[in-house]
Amino acid sequence: MSEIVAEDHDWDIRPSDSSLRTKNPIRAIVDNMKVAPHPDKDLISLSIGDPTIFGNFKTHSTVVDGGIESLQSVKYNGDSHSCGYTESRAAGAKRFSTPGGTLDCWRWC
Numbered sequence: 001m002s003e004i005v006a007e008d009h010d011w012d013i014r015p016s017d018s019s020l021r022t023k024n025p026i027r028a029i030v031d032n033m034k035v036a037p038h039p040d041k042d043l044i045s046l047s048i049g050d051p052t053i054f055g056n057f058k059t060h061s062t063v064v065d066g067g068i069e070s071l072q073s074v075k076y077n078g079d080s081h082s083c084g085y086t087e088s089r090a091a092g093a094k095r096f097s098t099p100g101g102t103l104d105c106w107r108w109c
Contacts, residue, residue: 089105090105092105
């Protein structure tokens with residue numbers, strides 16, 4: 001069994017034997033692919049892990065502005081109800097309701 005140790009930490013975590021035997025066949029295929037990039041398009045990395053690390057999935061300005069507005073309002077500095085704020089739940093229920101089925105924002109809470 002090979003030993004893997006976290007380098008930048010005071011703690012030492014060793015992988016289990018089972019995890020060391022784990023193979024990812026998709027990873028093996030992707031790692032060996034040789035594809036020329038399209039000259040007129042930006043590459044969007046679909047690597048394993050957090051896709052936002054490459055800057056491909058930027059948060060829309062509406063979301064950023066709404067977050068800033070919420071923080072500056074000082075209305076949401078504490079804990080919310082365990083099921084979320086009424087306004088947020090109602091907006092989600094409205095958005096995902098259909099003519100054949102209206103969602104109730106408190107049904108599951």
